[in-house]
Amino acid sequence: MAAGSISSSSFTRRRMNDEQDETPHILCYCGLRATLWTSWKETNPSRRFFSCPKFRERGCGFFLWHDPELSERAKGIINDLKRDNKKLQMEISELKKSNMYIESAIDCNVLLEPVNNSVNNSVTMKLSDEICSFNRKFRVVIVVFVFTWIVMIWKWLV
Numbered sequence: 039m040a041a042g043s044i045s046s047s048s049f050t051r052r053r054m055n056d057e058q059d060e061t062p063h064i065l066c067y068c069g070l071r072a073t074l075w076t077s078w079k080e081t082n083p084s085r086r087f088f089s090c091p092k093f094r095e096r097g098c099g100f101f102l103w104h105d106p107e108l109s110e111r112a113k114g115i116i117n118d119l120k121r122d123n124k125k126l127q128m129e130i131s132e133l134k135k136s137n138m139y140i141e142s143a144i145d146c147n148v149l150l151e152p153v154n155n156s157v158n159n160s161v162t163m164k165l166s167d168e169i170c171s172f173n174r175k176f177r178v179v180i181v182v183f184v185f186t187w188i189v190m191i192w193k194w195l196v
Contacts, residue, residue: 066090066100074104083108083116 064072072088086104090097108116 061088061104064088064102067098068092068100072100072102078120080113080117083113083120 061074066072066089068090070091073091075087075089077083077085077087085108088100088102088104090100092098093100
């Protein structure tokens with residue numbers, strides 16, 4: 039494990055609090071207990087290191103690797119898995135958005151269902167009334183037609 043300096047640009051995203059109790063008590067140049075972090079940069083994915091807990095406020099610059107360097111193959115696999123995970127997280131996010139839109143549409147349909155039923159019932163009643171009216175008119179036309187036909191046949195025979 040080699041000592042060096044750490045800049046804010048090489049700071050990584052995750053702090054490993056769970057492992058802090060299991061690691062040796064290493065003091066930084068300030069005399070404070072060094073914090074254990076995990077690097078997620080492509081050059082050192084998942085490699086843990088110690089740094090000054092005040093490095094963001096321009097601490098003492100203490101830096102010490104906790105884990106040995108990974109092989110290029112291991113780095114490649116971890117970086118590929120990170121990319122795949124990021125893609126899946128984005129896909130999950132998009133699916134959640136789509137799901138929200140679908141749920142909103144379902145909620146709208148549930149709210150509009152009584153209105154739709156009312157409109158459908160109204161339209162059905164109007165159509166039913168029109169059908170009854172056409173049936174009456176049709177019967178009248180049939181009666182007139184039959185009567186006319188009978189009169190014509192009677193005149194023809196007489």
